[in-house]
Amino acid sequence: MKEVIEAALEAARLAGADYADARIVDSSREEIQVASGRVEAVERSDSFGLGVRVLSNGSWGFAASREVTTAEAARVARQAVGIAKASALAAGDPVRLSALEPARGTWSGPCEIDPFSVGLEDKLALLTAADEAMRAEPAVTVTKAHCGFYRERKWFGSTEGAFTEQSWFESGAGIVAYAIKDGEVVTRSYPNSHGGGWKQAGFEYVRDLDLVGNAARVAAQAAELLTAPECDSGTVDLIIDGSQMGLQVHESVGHPTELDRVLGEEAAFAGTSWVKAADVGTLVYGSEHVTVTADATVPGSLGSFGWDDEGVPAQRDPIVDRGILKGLLTSRETAHEIGRTSNGCMRADGWNRIPLVRMTTVSLEPGTWGFDDLVADTGEGLYIETNNSWSIDDKRLNFQFACEVGWEIKGGELGRMVKMPNYTGITPQFWASCDAVCSADHWQVWGLNNCGKGEPMQVAHVAHGAAPARFRGVSVGVGR
Amino acid sequence: MMTPLEARELARKVVALTLADEAEVLVAAESSALTRFANNRINQNVAEDNALINVRAVLGTRIGVASTNRLDDESLAACCEAAVAAARIAPEDPSFPGLPAPEPAKEAVRASESAREFDAEARARAVAAIIEPSRSRGLTAAGKVRVGTHVVAVANSHGIDVGMEVTGVQATVLSMGETGSGWASFLGQGTEGFDPAAMGEEAADIAIRSANPTDLEPGTYPVVLGPEAVADIMDFLGFMGFSAKAYEEGRSFMSNALESQVMTEYVNIIDDATSPHAMGLTFDYEGAPKQRIPIIEEGVALRPVTDSYWAEKSGFINSGHALPAPNSYGPLPLNLEMLGGDATLEELIGMVKYGVYVTRFHYVNVEDPVPVTLTGMTRDGTFLIEDGKLTRPLKNLRFTQGAVEALDGLEALTTERKFVGTEEGATLVPGIMLSAFNFTGQTT
Incomplete structure (x- = not known):
């Protein structure tokens, strides 16, 4: 070879x-x-x-x-x-x-x-x-x-x-x-x-x-x-399970922090980003409970490798630290444009594709809550599991997700099952409403092997560590 | 790049190599190039040559599939052996009807010399012409100019032996200002009718008109959808509702609704790879001829599309809509058309007292499969219609809307139609006016 x-x-x-x-x-x-x-x-x-x-x-x-x-x-x-x-x-x-x-x-x-x-x-x-x-x-x-x-x-x-x-x-x-x-x-x-x-x-x-x-x-x-009844339309305190949190991180933190999108290089197909390169270090992305890292060194994760497809070594980088934007996903070309060096996110979908800036293992770091304690503390609300549908705008601001199943939270306990609950939000407001993330005991890495980007279309294998997390005042039951 | 005759010869050779009761071989060769631009310059420029052999081996009713892009004799033999080995282990499938027998497919020329001549320099010149109207007005352009040549051949042990060449030229442009954006696109068999400068002008004009967008309260409004937006709805209807597999499993809005009025009488949807204007293959990936299938006629659901397996299962004739084996999606329509009406786009807008004009959608997905409830965003030119005129640009809107229900409110269509998609799956659609469309949110 x-x-x-x-x-x-x-x-x-x-x-x-x-x-x-x-x-x-x-x-x-x-x-x-x-x-x-x-x-x-x-x-x-x-x-x-x-x-x-x-x-x-x-x-x-x-x-x-x-x-x-x-x-x-x-x-x-x-x-x-x-x-x-x-x-x-x-x-x-x-x-x-x-x-x-x-x-x-x-x-x-x-x-x-x-x-x-x-x-x-x-x-x-x-x-x-x-x-x-x-x-x-x-x-x-x-x-x-x-x-x-x-x-x-x-x-x-x-x-x-x-x-x-x-x-x-x-x-x-x-x-x-x-x-x-x-x-x-x-x-x-x-x-x-x-x-x-x-x-x-x-x-x-x-x-x-x-x-x-x-x-x-x-x-x-x-x-x-x-x-089961449909989820009522309204505003609720929402607990999202780890698998859906992984996709939420993917769509509303991972993609908007890809520097090629930020710089407009993917504008015509996947879109751009609400994040600007100059925002690093100052932008309030979410609440103090929101810490997100990009890590290509997690053993067994779909987002791991030795070197990316430009030969940059795998590394772990902060993206959001206690709510503040700290980093972006970069390549050698895009990093040079903002005066940095690449943090190794260039990967190609096979021999016949060029490398693009892709997520590695982009994870919401665990918090301190036990799941049962979080449900009990919520009192009245909704708990949802397993993605059914996803959509987000070209700047990664306005999103809507639907899940397979939900359970009403009544009196601090999971109650009646509801079918196909959906929820919508605007990225920074949504992450600002996060007030609790479950602990490492509930945290796992979710592999995702269908991340589409680029023209010709490329499908990347990435991953997201996540645990259940709670968001206050979320709009659910949209269009029902 | 192999010719259709060479591809057929290769397919027949691999059928003969496959030591099974029945064998089917698909050869799919591709030579393609794509010039991508952003920030008013070419930022990616790629080309590839590839060829895939897909072998379906059948032992009794046990089936195995293997594929490879290595075409040396040793690799081809290994691929055949892998398919046979998989079939040997697979359980019997009593519902498998056998591989299809040959039937004549319609002869058609679906390749253009102009596509073959559209080289890297010609594409770069086209990009420069697309960009210029944006650059000269202080806008930023992004998009692509793509050319592809595909040679597909299918042979099986019952005598199917078909092959053809398909070419396509596709271009898109997004023109962006500080607060507004516009879009234009082209799809053709070759470069005939491709006017890069006009495309660039169209997108730049929309970008300028959509600057400083304003709010609109979420709610249900009449809408006029441009062809790009209509194509999204059609594609999801095709994916979720028009397949015999979805129909038989009760996942389609047409399940238990054939011969029923499911949409207004103005809606006519066909799948037709045989028409003179169609793009793409005239046979499917089992080598069966594609039939012209009226799916919705004057709002009445007529039938889903089939492949050999789902034809046997559903009782409808094989309409020639197989995907490459193994195919867990079931048959799919790849040449959808919505028949046009007698209006112009301006006349559709003129019918609306207070509503929304949508150039195209972004990131559409299905929330509920049977009613084909879709959610997505508008993008690149959303306008308020007041008293029959576009009066002001709107911020991008989120919609959550059942597609079947929306088309039940279709009131008028444009005469002019447009191809959207790729040469391998081109959807031909008019602009349409719908009496009600549910907008559920807006980008801030």
Whole structure:
């Protein structure tokens, strides 16, 4: 691989590149899904290729090919330089990169049981058992049990002298029960919606999720939701569970603090941000209970790596400290624009995509509350679990989320179940209303492998540590 | 980049390599390039070549799927073996009807020489022309100019052997001022009809007109939706409601409602990959010919779209709407059209006493699948309509609204229609006027 990368870098230099990096990515994926008693998918896919990114006369060019040979690497490098030269027809100020010590070394993620070594029979048996357990509930008419596995090996080199090799496994699984009756569909998922739970880990993670042991509860709750009332419209004190808090952090802290968005580089597709680069150090993002970090070193998190796709080492950085904006997610180019060095957030979705500023493990740090104490302290309010729907505006201010299930809080205890509760807010006001976060005992890292950004669309694997948290005076039951 | 004939030959070769009772091979090759701009300059400029082989192996009624982008003989054989190995372990699926038999697909040319010639320099010149109207007026432009060539071939052991080339050129521009923004877009098979300078002017004009937006109380208002906004609603209707899988599982608003009036008589929705103006493939990813399917006719729900599996399951004929195997989504319509009416956009606005004009939506998502209750934001040109005229720009509004209910209040449509999406999934839509649309919040 090193020979191919060096061929690409040398060809880029000869064609006039001032800087070049090359990545070879070799990935494999396995997806298995059982739905309503039928095996819907048993799929194995492999992808292998090379991408070359160059800077020539201050403009970017990138080209990629599935043929990984020294000759093709040289051709792709020359194509990338040609594209960069065409960029000069509509160029701005020359791109500059923040300083970086060239990275060299290897890194691998944690894995006890290679998931690709586990037989399909064992995986199907687990999913079939979970699916059957859900179908034992008569009101549940559609069920899904899914597991997926991913392996990536990546080689990176640059004209600055970097050369790294990284490899890791990702494993994930989940179940969903749908209760459908008279034109109404309600769902209940475990351990999370939108693909279940995911970690950088081996098959041990899927085994430990105990899908079968949770199936009856999930199905029973889906059945109960069919007859549960809708959440009343109004303003309540709201406790949000850890999984939904993870998505709340993702959408309303993670994305708005990506420096490429802040600088307008993603304006036309994903949008910009209500945060300005000059806000760092002074902007009140939320209450004193809100501390958010970006950490690419969390063992087993989907947001972890040795080096990002520019060769910047993984690191932990404060984003919000006790309510005050302290940092942003950056790349070498964007960091240079604000006079900083990169904190290592550039990642690409495979060999055929350029790296973009992406979240790592962006987490709401734990507070001190026990969950039962928090419910008791709330008195009257609403507790909600598991995301069902999400939407947020192009500046990451106006958001609306819906969850699968909620429980009214009456007299300091969880009471009646409500279906499909939704809530809306404006980012800084919402985070300012946070007055309690549960403790480390209730905190966990939620893997999220469907974060879309960029054109062509890229899907990043990121993660969020979160525990249940309370927000005062939140608008719920919107549009009902 | 392989030709359609080469792709078909490769597909047939891999079918022969697959030691199964039935075998299906999809070849999907792509050569694409995208020039992206922001802050009035090109900021990303990328190109890629790729090709994917997808093998579906069937042993009895047991099915396995494998795919790879390595096309050497050894890797192709390994891919076939992986699909067969998966099928060997999968349980029997008594409901599997077998792979489809060949049927003639409509011959159509869906590739343009102008797309093949649209190189990095030509794209950069187009970007410069798009940017200029914004730059010259103190605005900031961002967007993209993309070109793609796709070669798709499908072969199976029953004799399906189809292949074709599809090209597309797509451009978008967002023009931003301090407080307002505007949007324009283009989608075509080639560069014919693509006027970058006019696109740049259109977006810049909206940006200037939408400066200094004002508040509007949340509530239910009549709306005029531009084609980009209509396309979002259509795409979610297609995803949530028009699939035979959703229909059979009771998750579609059409479940138990066929032959019923579900929307006003002005709503006519078809999926038609065969029309002369359509873009994309004329066969689906099982190689079955795509049929023209009226889905909603004069507001009456007629039928969902199918693939071979869901045709057998639902009793509707196979309409040729399969996605690549394995497909847990079920069949989906990728050539949706809402038929137009007899009005101009100005005439739609003229029908509204007090309401809202929406250029496009942002980040729309589904809160409730059966009524297709959507929430999202307006973006890049939201205006108040008073006495039939656009009077002032509005801050972006959040809506929470059932799409089926909204279309039951459709009162008029424009004659002119526009393609929105990509060449692989282009939605053809008019502008529409709805009597009621529920706005539930606003960006501060």
